[in-house]
Amino acid sequence: MPKHSILLIYTGGTIGMISDPESGALKAVDFEHLNEQIPELANFDLNIAVHSFDKALDSSNMGPEHWKHIARVIFSEYDSYDGFVILHGSDTMAYTASALSFMLEGLGKPVILTGSQLPIGIIRTDGKENLITAIEIAADKEDGVSKVQEVCVYFEYSLYRGNRTHKISAEDFEAFESPNLAPMAEAGVHITYNVPALYRSPVPELMLRDELDASVGLLTVYPGMPKAYYKSILGVPELKIVILQSYGSGNAPTDPEFIAALRSFIDSGKVILNITQCEEGSVDLGKYETSRHLLNIGVISGYDMTLEAALTKSMFLLGQSDDIDWINEQLQSSLRGELTRP
Ligand code: ASP
Numbered sequence: 001m002p003k004h005s006i007l008l009i010y011t012g013g014t015i016g017m018i019s020d021p022e023s024g025a026l027k028a029v030d031f032e033h034l035n036e037q038i039p040e041l042a043n044f045d046l047n048i049a050v051h052s053f054d055k056a057l058d059s060s061n062m063g064p065e066h067w068k069h070i071a072r073v074i075f076s077e078y079d080s081y082d083g084f085v086i087l088h089g090s091d092t093m094a095y096t097a098s099a100l101s102f103m104l105e106g107l108g109k110p111v112i113l114t115g116s117q118l119p120i121g122i123i124r125t126d127g128k129e130n131l132i133t134a135i136e137i138a139a140d141k142e143d144g145v146s147k148v149q150e151v152c153v154y155f156e157y158s159l160y161r162g163n164r165t166h167k168i169s170a171e172d173f174e175a176f177e178s179p180n181l182a183p184m185a186e187a188g189v190h191i192t193y194n195v196p197a198l199y200r201s202p203v204p205e206l207m208l209r210d211e212l213d214a215s216v217g218l219l220t221v222y223p224g225m226p227k228a229y230y231k232s233i234l235g236v237p238e239l240k241i242v243i244l245q246s247y248g249s250g251n252a253p254t255d256p257e258f259i260a261a262l263r264s265f266i267d268s269g270k271v272i273l274n275i276t277q278c279e280e281g282s283v284d285l286g287k288y289e290t291s292r293h294l295l296n297i298g299v300i301s302g303y304d305m306t307l308e309a310a311l312t313k314s315m316f317l318l319g320q321s322d323d324i325d326w327i328n329e330q331l332q333s334s335l336r337g338e339l340t341r342p
Pocket of ligand 1: 012013014015057058059060088089090091092115116117
């Protein structure tokens with residue numbers, strides 16, 4: 001039987017960092033240095049090839065251009081590999097995972113993002129386990145078919161749907177969670193898959209959708225929010241979608257001036273997408289008086305989408321079309337398992 005092949009895409013992040021001898025600050029190193037720290041990779045009965053970013057990046061410096069780069073590499077190498085593992089900083093990993101899930105439509109192979117909280121050269125690193133198990137999952141097949149066929153994040157013994165993840169800790173090894181969806185797999189002595197939850201695309205062939213339009217803003221409501229604050233955000237001419245981070249099940253102040261500002265944004269052919277500031281649960285527009293007025297003016301529900309999924313999905317949809325009715329409908333539908341509708 002031919003060996004399975006994995007493409008490892010190295011973008012940077014703590015996993016590949018060393019401390020600068022002069023300043024003591026952590027800095028990213030290229031894959032050659034990282035590779036020296038993981039002799040275990042040679043023990044895999046797999047062909048592992050590497051695509052490395054020219055310059056390893058802290059993920060705070062990553063954005064749509066880097067997501068496109070990764071998506072294009074996966075698309076062009078798709079037939080040559082059984083699975084893909086992306087080594088990535090944890091800070092914006094949930095954004096990259098969400099963006100890739102939309103850009104790679106019709107995936108039939110695993111794309112697993114992982115990283116670490118401690119650099120791989122440090123004896124207590126979490127990076128080795130994360131990388132080794134991510135590779136194992138990316139190569140895992142049953143009857144010749146990949147068990148995972150979606151974009152996932154693997155961190156600290158759990159595999160999550162990528163567009164459901166959120167970084168929850170700056171320190172714990174258990175740095176990620178998917179608050180509204182059970183993990184896709186747990187790694188213990190065995191890797192146990194949550195088979196009914198695994199995503200299967202209705203599209204039979206991989207399609208690259210790499211047009212993104214970042215004309216998306218965020219408006220977080222908070223007690224005492226000054227008028228000038230929300231008016232300035234809603235007044236940014238470039239913005240076509242504003243994500244409203246509301247309270248609880250989608251509630252926001254009923255102050256008529258605030259509602260009028262939202263209404264005039266929507267009336268100018270733009271979108272207000274409502275997601276909750278809560279870690280868990282869903283927007284339920286109209287449940288309370290404090291969300292009924294939002295429903296009445298045409299604010300749409302993001303249900304239980306994470307901020308990361310809402311933001312990247314908005315960029316993705318704006319890149320596909322300027323038909324606002326279509327965008328509204330797509331935002332409220334599950335495209336890659338990113339939201340649960342009642
Ligand atoms: N600042 C780092 C990054 O996101 C943190 C990490 O790798 O976990 O690139």
